[in-house]
Amino acid sequence: MNLQISKWLLLAIISSSVFLSVMDIFIVNVAIPHIKTGIHGTDSDIQLVIALYLLGYAAFLVTGGRAGDYFGKKKVFVVAMLLFVVTSAVCGFAQTPWELNVARFFQGVGAAWMIPQGITYIQELFPGGPERVRALGIYGSVAGSASVIGQFLGGILPETHGLLEGWRLIFLINLPIGLLVVPMALLLLPADRRGQRTGFDHSGVMLLTGALVCLIYPLIRGRELNWPLWCVAMLVAGGILLVLFIGDQKRKRSKGRLPLLDVRLFGFRGFNIGMAVVLFYFMVQDSYFLINVMVLETGLGFSSAETGMLFVFQGVGYVIASLVSLRLVPLFGKKVLQAGVAIMVVTLALHIVVLNGPEVDRQLLYPILFAYGTGCGSVLPSLLAVALKNIPIELAGAASGTFSTFQQTAIALGIGVIGGIFFSCLGPLPDAATYISAYHIATVTNMALLALVGFFLWLLPGDEPLKSSAGAACPIQSSN
Incomplete structure (x- = not known):
C-alpha cells in the first residue's frame, strides 16, 4: 500500500514540472497588453516574451533528455526546477524588456530540462500495463488543466491591485509551487546512478540555438527597426548555421557518435x-x-x-x-x-x-x-x-x-x-x-x-x- 501511495505522490511531484511549463505559456498569452505597459515595451518586445521562452525550450529539449542519463534524473530535475523558479522571480521583478526577455529564454531552458526527467521517471515507476496508461493519462490531464488555469489566471491576476503590479504575479505565482516541489523532490524522488557517459553534442546545441535565435529574433525585431542591415545579416547567418548544423549531425552519425538530431x-x-x-x-x-x-x-x-x-x-x-x-x-x-x-x-x-x-x-x-x-x-x-x-x-x-x-x-x-x-x-x-x-x-x-x-x-x-x-x-x- 505504501509503495502505491509513494508512486502517485512521486507522480504529483513529477507532474508539477509540466504544470508550470504549460501554464507559463498560456498565462502570459492573456496578459501581454499589461506586460507591455508594465515594462514600457514595444510590440516586438511582447512578441519576444512569448517567442524566447519557446526558443529556449526548443533548443535544449533533446539535450535535457540526455542530461538526465548523463548526470542523473533527480539531480537534473531539481536543478532545472530551481532554474525555472529563479528565472520566474527575475521575470516578476524585471524592470526592462531586456531583463524580462533574457529571463524568459532561460525559463524555457529550465522547462526543457525538467520535462524529459518526468517522462523517464513515469516509465520507470510504472513499467507497463494499466498503471502506466493511467499515469500518462494523469500527466496529460495536468498539462491540459494547466492551459485552462493559465488562461484564467492570466486574465484575473493583471487586474489585481496590491504592493506589486498585477502582471508581475503571473510570474511570481510559480515561486510557491517550485519552492514546495524542490525539497519534496530532493527528499522523495529515488536516486539514480548516472548512465553510461555517451557525451553531449555541445557543438550541435550551439549551432541549433544560434540558428533558431538568428532566424526568429530579426523576424520579430526587424519590422520595428525598418529592417537594418544587421537584421538581414542575422537571417543569412541563421540559414548558414542551419546548414552547418545538418552537416554536423550527418558527420557525427557517420562516425558512430550520438548526434542531437537523427537525420535518418x-x-x-x-x-x-x-x-x-x-x-x-x-x-x-x-x-x-x-x-x-x-x-x-x-x-x-x-x-x-x-x-x-x-x-x-x-x-x-x-x-x-x-x-x-x-x-x-x-x-x-x-x-x-x-x-x-x-x-x-x-x-x-x-x-x-x-x-x-x-x-x-x-x-x-x-x-x-x-x-x-x-x-x-x-x-x-x-x-x-x-x-x-x-x-x-x-x-x-x-x-x-x-x-x-x-x-x-x-x-x-x-x-x-x-x-x-x-x-x-x-x-x-x-x-x-x-x-x-x-x-x-x-x-x-x-x-x-x-x-x-x-x-x-x-x-x-x-x-x-x-x-x-x-x-x-x-x-x-x-x-x-
Missing part, C-alpha cells in the same frame, strides 16, 4: 510531410492568442478577466473534443484531424464576422471560441501519432524529440510572422477600426496556414486507422 528521420517521406503539418499548425497555435488578445483588450477595450474567461471557454471545448477524438482516431484515422482543421477554418471566419466593428456582440464570442476549441481538440492530441505513424520503432524516441523541438520552433515562428503581419498593419497610432482591419488580415493568413495543414494531411500516405502512439509521448504540447 528525414529519409521518410511521411515524416517530412508530418513535419510540414506540425509547422503550419503550430504557426497558428499561439499567434491566434496573440492577435486575439491584442484586438480584444487593446483594440476593443475588453478587460483581461473577460478575455481570460473567453479563452477558458475555448479550453473547455478543447478538453471535450480531445476526449472524443482520442476514441474516434483509432477508428477513422486522419479524417478526424481533417474535420478538426475544417472546424478551425470555419470558426476563424466567424471570428472575422463577429469582430467586425467597435460594437461587438460579446455573447456570440463564447460559443465561437468554444467551437474553435473543439477543432483544436480534434487535431492536437493525435498530431504526434499522425506525424510519426510510419517511423520504425527504433527511431520513435528520436522522432518524438524532433517533433517537440519542431513544435516549439514553429510556435515561435508563428509569433514572429503572424504577429509581424498584425503589428505592421496597425501603424503608429491605431484606433479600433485599424485593430480590426489588422486582425482580419492576420486571421485570414492563419486560415491559409490551416488550409495548408489540411493539404498536407491529405498528402500523408494511407488513411488507415491510427494505432496508439503512447510509446512516443510528446513531452509537452500547448494544449489548446
Whole structure:
C-alpha cells in the first residue's frame, strides 16, 4: 500500500514540472497588453516574451533528455526546477524588456530540462500495463488543466491591485509551487546512478540555438527597426548555421557518435510531410492568442478577466473534443484531424464576422471560441501519432524529440510572422477600426496556414486507422 501511495505522490511531484511549463505559456498569452505597459515595451518586445521562452525550450529539449542519463534524473530535475523558479522571480521583478526577455529564454531552458526527467521517471515507476496508461493519462490531464488555469489566471491576476503590479504575479505565482516541489523532490524522488557517459553534442546545441535565435529574433525585431542591415545579416547567418548544423549531425552519425538530431528521420517521406503539418499548425497555435488578445483588450477595450474567461471557454471545448477524438482516431484515422482543421477554418471566419466593428456582440464570442476549441481538440492530441505513424520503432524516441523541438520552433515562428503581419498593419497610432482591419488580415493568413495543414494531411500516405502512439509521448504540447 505504501509503495502505491509513494508512486502517485512521486507522480504529483513529477507532474508539477509540466504544470508550470504549460501554464507559463498560456498565462502570459492573456496578459501581454499589461506586460507591455508594465515594462514600457514595444510590440516586438511582447512578441519576444512569448517567442524566447519557446526558443529556449526548443533548443535544449533533446539535450535535457540526455542530461538526465548523463548526470542523473533527480539531480537534473531539481536543478532545472530551481532554474525555472529563479528565472520566474527575475521575470516578476524585471524592470526592462531586456531583463524580462533574457529571463524568459532561460525559463524555457529550465522547462526543457525538467520535462524529459518526468517522462523517464513515469516509465520507470510504472513499467507497463494499466498503471502506466493511467499515469500518462494523469500527466496529460495536468498539462491540459494547466492551459485552462493559465488562461484564467492570466486574465484575473493583471487586474489585481496590491504592493506589486498585477502582471508581475503571473510570474511570481510559480515561486510557491517550485519552492514546495524542490525539497519534496530532493527528499522523495529515488536516486539514480548516472548512465553510461555517451557525451553531449555541445557543438550541435550551439549551432541549433544560434540558428533558431538568428532566424526568429530579426523576424520579430526587424519590422520595428525598418529592417537594418544587421537584421538581414542575422537571417543569412541563421540559414548558414542551419546548414552547418545538418552537416554536423550527418558527420557525427557517420562516425558512430550520438548526434542531437537523427537525420535518418528525414529519409521518410511521411515524416517530412508530418513535419510540414506540425509547422503550419503550430504557426497558428499561439499567434491566434496573440492577435486575439491584442484586438480584444487593446483594440476593443475588453478587460483581461473577460478575455481570460473567453479563452477558458475555448479550453473547455478543447478538453471535450480531445476526449472524443482520442476514441474516434483509432477508428477513422486522419479524417478526424481533417474535420478538426475544417472546424478551425470555419470558426476563424466567424471570428472575422463577429469582430467586425467597435460594437461587438460579446455573447456570440463564447460559443465561437468554444467551437474553435473543439477543432483544436480534434487535431492536437493525435498530431504526434499522425506525424510519426510510419517511423520504425527504433527511431520513435528520436522522432518524438524532433517533433517537440519542431513544435516549439514553429510556435515561435508563428509569433514572429503572424504577429509581424498584425503589428505592421496597425501603424503608429491605431484606433479600433485599424485593430480590426489588422486582425482580419492576420486571421485570414492563419486560415491559409490551416488550409495548408489540411493539404498536407491529405498528402500523408494511407488513411488507415491510427494505432496508439503512447510509446512516443510528446513531452509537452500547448494544449489548446
